[in-house]
Amino acid sequence: MSQPQTSAPVPQPAADTAQRRLIQVLFVGVFMAALDSAIVGPVLPALREAFGIDNRTAGLLTTVFSLSSLCSTALMAYFSDRHGRRPVYLISVALFAIGSVCIAAAPDFDMLLVGRAIQGIGAGGIAPVASAVIGDVFTAERRGRILGLIGATHGMAFVLGPPLATLLTSTLGWRWLFLVNIPVALLVLWWGARSLPNQRNSSAPGHIDLAGIVCTLLFLLCLVLGISRLADSATGLLLWPGFLAASGALLGALVVIEKRQAHPLIPIDLLANRQLACAYVLTLGVGFSMGGIVFLTSIATLAYGVSVESAGLALLPLVLCSMVGSMAAGRLLNRLGARSLVIFGFTLLTLGYLQSAVPQTGLTAFLIASVLIGIGVGVVVSGALRSIAMDEAPPTQRGTAQGLITILNAVGTLLAVTCISAMADFEGGELTGFSHAYLALALSMLLMLWVAFGLKKKSAEPA
Structure with a gap:
């Protein structure tokens, strides 16, 4: 009689509580990093005034953050596969907090850049490691909903970020925008040390893939510098071909090096998996779709007479729909399957950006297009592609597989921003240039839709 009592499912409520606590600590960490990205734009005027810098110099804050986060993502994902998720996630959050302190206490713009770089290194490890933890801990039935919740943090950040930045900057000063990260980071560190699993890969090799x-770091460095210089009309014509050529040569060298490694930083054999290869191409397209959002406010001001001060409000339907689309897609992921959701998302993105390329249709049509784009972005970032990476990659390489998702997403965003701005500036920065640029973006979304049909139907999907 005693044996059935000891095997009774008494610990189940405690297990559910532990999983809820784990979801919360991952959500808060990812939201902290996403919110910081959303407040940088609104705070730029205050930074220009405080440090006496021009717009081009202020743009270095975004370039440095993108470069450092891209470079750290592969490393953090690699180390999380080798040494466990908990220490790498906590180190990433700690670095983000240290960077925030450096920015808040910066006496000059150089220290501001240093702090932004440290922040980027920390941010590069937070999202991919959080996704890998979800893949390790939760069943396939629960992953979709949780990934959708994590994906919705970016929409929430862009809703709350601008008003929060305006409020704190006008009352306490811009430095408090970064000081508020400190108590949040401390909470995540304390919470994460108690909640995150500390499983290690016992088969991890003793040596590190230094080559x-x-x-990888040199490749990403040259790629980001090449992309950023492409948009710089003053020096880009001389510098960007060299940087991009160097990145191409380094990419070829990286493939050769990693094929010879027994335990590589970036396992090339992952790309031999057709499902994973399609997912990574589509992730690049997701980055393109997110980069296209940046210049929609320019269309609103040029085509419909929306004031510069109110241009951000024109994107409010897009941001709200992105949040709703991400959470809804997360709930429907197990029922409909990743393939169906990705196809649906890129269909909406194609229609929305195609409508944006025809500004003569009026403001109402523009708002309808922004709704389609918002839902589409929310669906494709909801976790469908990350779930494919979780299912197809070996458990010992989940961190790396998630890191590649983050890297390709960021590279796609940089490419989209650079290409759209270059096409618009080529035609004088007027509405015609943006119209042509968004037509090209709509065609790229159509290409991604075609690639999405190449994803296989999983057995869990309904017929």
């Missing part, structure tokens, strides 16, 4: 690490 792969160095080659």
